[in-house]
Amino acid sequence: MTHVRRQLAAVTAALALSVTSGAVASPAFADPRETEKNPTATGYGGAVSTVDPEASAAAIEVLRKGGNAADAAVAAAATLGVTEPYSAGIGGGGYFVFYDAKTKQVSTIDGRETAPATMPNDAFIDPATGKPYLFTTKRPELPTSGVSVGVPGTPATWERALERWGTLNLGEALKPAIKVANRGFVVDDTFRNQTLDNKFRFNTFTSTQDLFLPGGDAPAVGSIFKNPQLAETYRLLAKEGTSAFYTGPLAEEIVSAVKKPPTSGDTDLPVPPGFMTTDDLAAYKAVDQDPTHVKYRGYDVYGMAPSSSGGTTVGESLNILENFELKDMQRVDALHHYFEASSLAFADRGAYVGDPAFVDVPTDVLTDPIFGKERACKIDPTAAAPKPVSPGDITTYDGVCPAQAAPLADETDTENISTTNLTVADKWGNVVEYTLTIEQTGGSGIVVPGRGFLLNNELTDFSAVYNATDPNRIQPGKRPRSSMSPTIILQDGDPFLALGSPGGSTIITTVLQTILNRVDLGMDISEAIAAPRAAPRNGLTVSSEPAFIDAYGSALESLGHDLDPAGDAFTSAAEIGAATAIEFGEDGKLTAAAEPKRRGGGSAMVLKPTDGP
């Protein structure tokens, strides 16, 4: 989410500055060549949409040289690890979705982080208080810890994606990112502000102070931020493959940073250590997964299956909404149905979704249109149901309203809103939708000393308090439930739309609302992304962007919804998500779309642009 308005730092004077260790923030250079940043691009021959022009440029370069969508996606993701280091990188995890133009099949890789094999189920309980470690802006105890660090899945995901679908090897795919890490990028307000937002957490660790707070301050706007340590780490992976990450000296250093975080003495946070061992790293596997699938208005919608709740929750919402003609409704009525469907699906997500390797997840039921039809009976077209609504009965359903509901799940939402998303298409028609993250902005706050990257705090996505009936309880080796929702939609076997977003549990609503905007509400893909958002997640209030409240607030409130201005505890940004998408038109025409404003605006590019629509 770190949205840095970057410029290409291709000026020799800047490059000539001596780089001793860690990052160097140098003064602005004389003649900056600004990377153009368009939220929409149309054309042919390949396209990309990310939050960042350096990453989009890396993908386009790979495509131009004959690489395919998988190659370009890995190149873009690795570049985001440089320019969006607080959102994504090799210290984290994610979900990679691929449409293969030859087979017309959608496949996915689950590269989610895992819990260490010896993680106890009370790991998040502070022995000093008997209560969970605090997770507040003032006391970010749990997020700033070794105990929240999951075994990273991103390097394995890149390697597996290239092995299955790529034409480049990892070394080739990492080249653009290595270049950017060495030459640096220009710091903008967002990067500086996000560093400052995290100053307290980053000051907790010597390695993080050294890298992101050079001279004790966040890098100045306009200065060039280089990360030669990360360039070196990428070079190591380029040379030796990801075994150099999951085994050997780097693995040992990761374990040491987790078990004995390099605390600075400038902190009064408890920094509970983690349980990760080198065996955990050596055992990590990115998992090939079947996607979820639902039909919606004649389209085939493919999403990410559990361990993410993205595919089932977007899918169930669509199955519910399939029972209503949104396009014939007044806008407010359509939004009311969106709110209610999403809340019903969130109730089921809380009750039933976890890592399927550890708990029985009724994915087939949750994506069954009959189940959706039955859940649709719960929607009163004229009034909001009191929240939270109960989960549905997954054992007996027949498309008719059940007499009795199952008991409520006790869910606390501690997912944060960092993360980044990218969409790539190539000239052969292959498509990648990829969401990757280190959990919240700045992850655990722990930079692996000398290696230039942050470790995730993804395990905070587990429920903090153990409950044996909770599908998202802590279990050794398990993946915490995610909301990441990389989605590819086909029409008669060919791509129609690929999209995804960051935003914690609002990822699900952003993807869902964007699909509804595009498919039901008559917007083109750029309008669908730009439209104001609300995130109904079965809470007492619906977190909504101010423009959404201005437009629809009073009408929705008269139906019984309670809207609240969006904002998260750590950054107070009154916006939801940062989507990227590509729409596939007639005769190979591609429309790449990114945010026009949110997070400072994204970057859409096509290989061969056309003038206008």
Ligand code: GLU
């Ligand atoms: N940890 C979240 C998840 O897996 C993502 C965090 C975010 O988007 O900021 O769903």
